[in-house]
């Protein structure tokens with residue numbers, strides 16, 4: 001069995017990428033399984049998706065603890081302790097990171113396991129597709145290449161999955177072309193499938209029953225959401241061009257996080273420590289005074305500047 005774990009942020013398409021990989025594997029004659037996990041989270045929050053495929057029936061379920069390949073859709077996840085990107089990653093596990101930085105530059109910024117490789121998929125999507133969020137097909141193709149799947153099943157899988165999402169034919173064809181360009185660009189590595197699982201110590205764990213008062217998540221302190229700095233979720237930041245702003249307050253009204261305040265001149269001020277980068281304010285601004293600028297060019301660091 002071969003297993004791939006995807007890490008992304010809500011809205012980046014990690015789930016669709018895992019489906020594309022699963023479908024490509026299925027079309028290649030394998031049995032395949034894919035599933036995402038994102039809980040009750042919001043756009044920009046860390047999410048994961050899992051794809052397994054093999055010649056034998058796959059009885060394993062749930063999260064992939066020891067992946068053969070890891071695909072990271074957003075470099076900022078590398079320094080996010082809630083994303084658990086390095087969990088179960090052995091020194092020889094290929095880890096693909098969507099970043100403009102090199103593997104060495106990433107290693108200098110965060111402690112990373114595995115054999116790191118990078119490609120700036122977001123920049124490719126911006127240049128070729130004109131959309132920064134449209135990276136699911138590209139990531140699926142990269143994962144398929146690293147998993148040893150052929151090109152044609154990947155092309156068909158992208159068509160099938162994006163068609164299911166209701167995308168128009170020309171959009172699907174552009175995604176196929178750009179995704180296959182990424183497929184051809186990424187470096188192939190030799191992989192010992194199942195090595196991590198074989199080394200892992202397996203034991204049966206019987207969870208202890210805990211009454212709802214103990215086992216249910218609770219918020220026991222008031223006014224604590226400000227402590228959760230969701231600014232680290234952001235891939236693109238909203239930036240104001242004050243000369244274009246007419247002071248209409250629409251961005252203030254639409255921001256779902258309540259992180260925009262208006263100053264005395266009726267200009268918005270963004271709290272970047274908590275702005276999660278959903279870009280709703282950018283879309284709603286009637287004068288294009290707010291624009292989306294890429295965060296820290298593929299790096300893992302972010303600042304609340």
Ligand code: SF4
Nearest residue numbers: 255275276278279281
């Ligand atoms: S300031 Fe804009 S990008 Fe940030 S959370 Fe609010 S609406 Fe989203």
Ligand code: SF4
Nearest residue numbers: 245246248249251285
């Ligand atoms: S929506 Fe645009 S024009 Fe209106 S206050 Fe916000 S930035 Fe200014």
